[in-house]
Amino acid sequence: MGALLTPAFGTVFWATVAFLAVLFILRKVAWGPILKALNDREASIANSLREAERAREEMAELNSDNERLLQEARAKRDAMLKESKEIAEKLVSDAKAEARDAATKEIESARVAIETERKAAVAELKAEVAKLSVDIAERLLKDELADTDKQKNLVDKLISESTIS
Amino acid sequence: MNRQIVRLIIASVVFATPLAAISQNDGHGDGHQEVAHEDVHEDAHDEKFVPGDFIMHHIADANEIHFWGDVSIPLPMIIYAEGLGFDVFMSSDFHSEHGAHGGHGPSYATGPSTGVEYTKGESGVTAQNEHGEALNIWDISITKSVFGMLMILTLMIVMLRSAAKSYTRRPGQSPTGLANFLEPLILFVRDDIANPIIGKQKAAKFIPFLLTTFFFIVGCNLLGLIPFAGGFNITGTIGVTIVLATLVFVITSINGNKHYWGHLVSPPGVPALVKLIVVPIEIFGIFLKPIVLMIRLTANMSAGHIIILSFVSLIFIFNNSYGAVGGIGIGIFSTLFMIFMYFLELLVAFLQAYVFTLLAAIYFSEATQEPHH
Numbered sequence: 001m002g003a004l005l006t007p008a009f010g011t012v013f014w015a016t017v018a019f020l021a022v023l024f025i026l027r028k029v030a031w032g033p034i035l036k037a038l039n040d041r042e043a044s045i046a047n048s049l050r051e052a053e054r055a056r057e058e059m060a061e062l063n064s065d066n067e068r069l070l071q072e073a074r075a076k077r078d079a080m081l082k083e084s085k086e087i088a089e090k091l092v093s094d095a096k097a098e099a100r101d102a103a104t105k106e107i108e109s110a111r112v113a114i115e116t117e118r119k120a121a122v123a124e125l126k127a128e129v130a131k132l133s134v135d136i137a138e139r140l141l142k143d144e145l146a147d148t149d150k151q152k153n154l155v156d157k158l159i160s161e162s163t164i165s
Numbered sequence: 166m167n168r169q170i171v172r173l174i175i176a177s178v179v180f181a182t183p184l185a186a187i188s189q190n191d192g193h194g195d196g197h198q199e200v201a202h203e204d205v206h207e208d209a210h211d212e213k214f215v216p217g218d219f220i221m222h223h224i225a226d227a228n229e230i231h232f233w234g235d236v237s238i239p240l241p242m243i244i245y246a247e248g249l250g251f252d253v254f255m256s257s258d259f260h261s262e263h264g265a266h267g268g269h270g271p272s273y274a275t276g277p278s279t280g281v282e283y284t285k286g287e288s289g290v291t292a293q294n295e296h297g298e299a300l301n302i303w304d305i306s307i308t309k310s311v312f313g314m315l316m317i318l319t320l321m322i323v324m325l326r327s328a329a330k331s332y333t334r335r336p337g338q339s340p341t342g343l344a345n346f347l348e349p350l351i352l353f354v355r356d357d358i359a360n361p362i363i364g365k366q367k368a369a370k371f372i373p374f375l376l377t378t379f380f381f382i383v384g385c386n387l388l389g390l391i392p393f394a395g396g397f398n399i400t401g402t403i404g405v406t407i408v409l410a411t412l413v414f415v416i417t418s419i420n421g422n423k424h425y426w427g428h429l430v431s432p433p434g435v436p437a438l439v440k441l442i443v444v445p446i447e448i449f450g451i452f453l454k455p456i457v458l459m460i461r462l463t464a465n466m467s468a469g470h471i472i473i474l475s476f477v478s479l480i481f482i483f484n485n486s487y488g489a490v491g492g493i494g495i496g497i498f499s500t501l502f503m504i505f506m507y508f509l510e511l512l513v514a515f516l517q518a519y520v521f522t523l524l525a526a527i528y529f530s531e532a533t534q535e536p537h538h
Contacts, residue, residue: 004221004224004225004403004467005403006403007403007404007407008226008289008304008308008402008404009303009304009305009404010243010303010304010305010306010308010311010404011226011308011310011311011402011404011405012404012407012408013305014305014307014311014314014315015311015314015404015405015407015408015409016408018311018314018315018318019314019318019377019381019408019409019412020412021318022318022321022322022377022381023373023374023377025322026321026322026325026373026376026377027373027377029322029325029326029329030322030325030326030328030329031325031372031373031376031377032329032373033329033330033332033333034325034328034329034332034344034351035351035355035372037329037332037333037336038332038348038351038352038355040336040337041336041337041338044337
């Protein structure tokens with residue numbers, strides 16, 4: 001029993017030498033590379049995950065960008081359509097108004113011309129009538145005033161008719 | 166479930182029968198009989214089976230690797246006799262006085278280079294010079310435990326080096342083969358012991374020691390569980406565990422910061438009179454911790470071996486007292502218990518390595534802790 005509890009010098013000697021030697025050897029050839037490899041791998045995995053996350057976010061951003069662009073394009077198209085419709089309508093209404101104006105002006109000028117013609121005609125007619133009346137009157141007077149009696153009668157008649165008051 | 170129990174019982178009967186038969190033969194004094202499971206050899210024909218000696222013989226360190234019966238591998242003796250020089254010879258050169266090979270009682274050998282007479286007794290090797298005066302000697306023989314330890318350490322270098330190579334060969338890839346098998350253990354020590362206890366920044370310089378200690382203890386524990394392989398009990402040898410514990414103590418003390426020593430020598434906020442009591446206890450504690458570490462590992466591993474060997478001894482005792490029927494009868498139960506104990510020991514092999522590493526990490530963390538109040 002005593003042998004079990006008393007550390008033997010040889011065992012202690014070899015254990016110290018061998019364990020320390022192996023500790024230093026392993027630190028150089030095993031633990032260093034292994035732990036480094038493990039750390040590197042963990043770092044690269046974490047990195048990959050981070051990158052994947054970022055790529056996913058970028059993708060989502062792109063998608064939303066696309067959606068926005070599409071929306072914008074659609075709105076633009078709608079606006080353009082509306083605008084062109086308005087222009088067309090305006091063109092039509094402008095043309096209509098112009099045509100109406102032109103027609104009105106034409107009619108007006110026509111009326112003015114007609115009026116002028118009519119006035120001229122009326123004036124001419126008046127002149128003609130006047131001449132005719134003068135002719136007739138001349139001829140009548142010529143006939144009436146062929147003898148003096150008749151002249152006298154006429155003068156009397158005229159005097160009586162034009163009552164002097 | 167029932168079927169498994171039946172199988173276990175059948176297995177234990179199968180194993181128990183030859184055991185009992187062997188012990189029967191042994192009891193009748195066939196000294197050269199080779200023992201199948203655990204060895205018992207008796208020098209004298211009428212010598213009785215003594216379980217205590219049998220068990221101690223197995224768990225104690227020895228100068229040869231003893232397989233069974235007469236089959237053993239001699240190991241080199243390396244002895245430095247003060248003033249005379251080194252003697253290197255094989256342990257098989259030791260002979261009992263009456264010519265039989267070493268067993269119970271002292272045996273003798275002559276140093277080949279110094280001519281010193283060496284006597285191997287219960288408490289190791291002693292030496293006398295030609296005048297019969299005791300000589301001062303330093304025995305650094307490769308004993309069974311030392312041999313096993315060197316074997317495990319060599320195995321560790323080979324395995325871990327090849328694992329390390331596979332990491333450098335395939336950087337950033339998943340581990341394969343040996344590295345794949347070792348990686349969980351390495352990660353366990355790093356991520357479940359060192360990093361959470363010591364803290365990630367400070368753990369880095371302790372991890373190589375913790376890993377080496379963990380793998381060394383696991384390796385030695387498992388080697389001790391291999392039946393017929395010489396009954397290694399490396400971590401049950403106090404000479405080995407005292408070195409591990411001393412290293413833990415040295416590393417703790419070297420890395421102890423101002424906070425650690427300050428609290429030890431003069432705990433703040435403690436009245437002077439109480440300090441008178443507390444400080445000696447604290448100082449005693451820093452020595453006690455590694456001692457407990459050493460005793461826990463040694464005792465646990467030896468106890469496992471003692472229990473298994475006790476069950477083996479039971480078979481021999483009953484066989485000798487009650488004949489073959491008693492031997493076989495108790496053998497069934499003994500074997501069942503031994504199977505159970507083997508699984509338990511397998512657990513303990515890892516558990517003790519874990520506990521040792523964990524406590525070492527805790528001591529390191531105490532030594533390097535920054536003040537937090």
